[in-house]
Amino acid sequence: MSAPERITGASNGLPVHVSVVGPSMDQSDTSQRGFRVGLPNNADALSTCFATSYAGIIAFMAVATEGSFAKAGERLGIGRSAVCRNVQKLETQLSTRLFLRTTRTTNLTQEGERFFENCNQGVTHIVEAMNDMLDLRQGPPRGFIRIRSTVGFGRKVVAPLLFKFSELYPDIAVDLSLDDRPADFAAEQIDVAFRDGRIEDSSIIAKQLIPMQMVLCASRAYAEERGLPSMLEDLAQHDCINLRLSGRVFEWDFKVDGRMRKYLPTARLTFNDADLVLQAVLEGRGIAQMPGYQIRDYITRNELVVALRHNVPDDRGHYICYLCRQNLPSRIRVFVDFMTEQIRALNSLCLGEFNPDYLEREHQA
Numbered sequence: 040m041s042a043p044e045r046i047t048g049a050s051n052g053l054p055v056h057v058s059v060v061g062p063s064m065d066q067s068d069t070s071q072r073g074f075r076v077g078l079p080n081n082a083d084a085l086s087t088c089f090a091t092s093y094a095g096i097i098a099f100m101a102v103a104t105e106g107s108f109a110k111a112g113e114r115l116g117i118g119r120s121a122v123c124r125n126v127q128k129l130e131t132q133l134s135t136r137l138f139l140r141t142t143r144t145t146n147l148t149q150e151g152e153r154f155f156e157n158c159n160q161g162v163t164h165i166v167e168a169m170n171d172m173l174d175l176r177q178g179p180p181r182g183f184i185r186i187r188s189t190v191g192f193g194r195k196v197v198a199p200l201l202f203k204f205s206e207l208y209p210d211i212a213v214d215l216s217l218d219d220r221p222a223d224f225a226a227e228q229i230d231v232a233f234r235d236g237r238i239e240d241s242s243i244i245a246k247q248l249i250p251m252q253m254v255l256c257a258s259r260a261y262a263e264e265r266g267l268p269s270m271l272e273d274l275a276q277h278d279c280i281n282l283r284l285s286g287r288v289f290e291w292d293f294k295v296d297g298r299m300r301k302y303l304p305t306a307r308l309t310f311n312d313a314d315l316v317l318q319a320v321l322e323g324r325g326i327a328q329m330p331g332y333q334i335r336d337y338i339t340r341n342e343l344v345v346a347l348r349h350n351v352p353d354d355r356g357h358y359i360c361y362l363c364r365q366n367l368p369s370r371i372r373v374f375v376d377f378m379t380e381q382i383r384a385l386n387s388l389c390l391g392e393f394n395p396d397y398l399e400r401e402h403q404a
Contacts, residue, residue, distance in 0.1 A: 095129030098122045103147055103155045180370040181210035187222040188233035191313045196332050200381050211370050219284055224362050230371055232360045243360045248382045251355035252331040253292055255346045260323040267346040278325030279304035283311045291328040293350040
């Protein structure tokens, strides 16, 4: 399919390129069934007028601009006879003669000139509206993006990158909301959403940014005093800190002998906020399983140490999601590309530290 063609307005008000979607001009007689002279006040005038007049008005505008039925047909890509039929039906509908026709000339009547002036305003607005839509798809990125992200990932990863994005694309306004509930794209008019875990919604486009590695970690002080677990069975001997969201305590996930295993620890401390879990771990209150993006910087600064690194699960991901891949506005396209590149670059700096198998897999790939 060829790229959409920009529509430009000529000085006489008629679009240079007119594309009619739906029934062809010479099929417009089937639409006459919906017209009735002397419509009552409560009739749906808009739908009736569109059904009966659209093809006729386009043909009328082309003839008035070109000064010839034949040239109008060439411009619209239909035969001269089809143009004549549609103009005649329009004149019948209006009960008005719009053209004075001779064998050599075709001129507007006084009523035709008035009708042309009124229609010309509508055509101009239509051209402007179509060009505006094409600009959103093909032109420089601009407009408004409404974004939803899970709280932790949004605060730690997405929000800091928005400042750089805004500098690169100053004509794009961004609205970020943080919420751990799945986004309702249609009802909440969400353009892009960041989701964690496993995506089972087939109605959206979900592009994995990075694996979501859940890492068991503790502070250095805790590790020196209590040691670190070397197998899952050792967890019962440790002070575990857990997270509760939406009333549900999260189970810990591990990969053992190539299979996923879940573990629900007996926690001494449980919070409904991931930052509070992190703070408790940093203070040496116990051990916890947290997403890699949340602890990356603390691992790099040697403030936290990783336990059971060979059991880090790899069946989840961080995803960027949107409704449709086709006809994606340029503002959303550049945002998705920017976030994909930036987040993957951040992730490559630390993922191997959490799971040494990662670097080997990447090298083999």
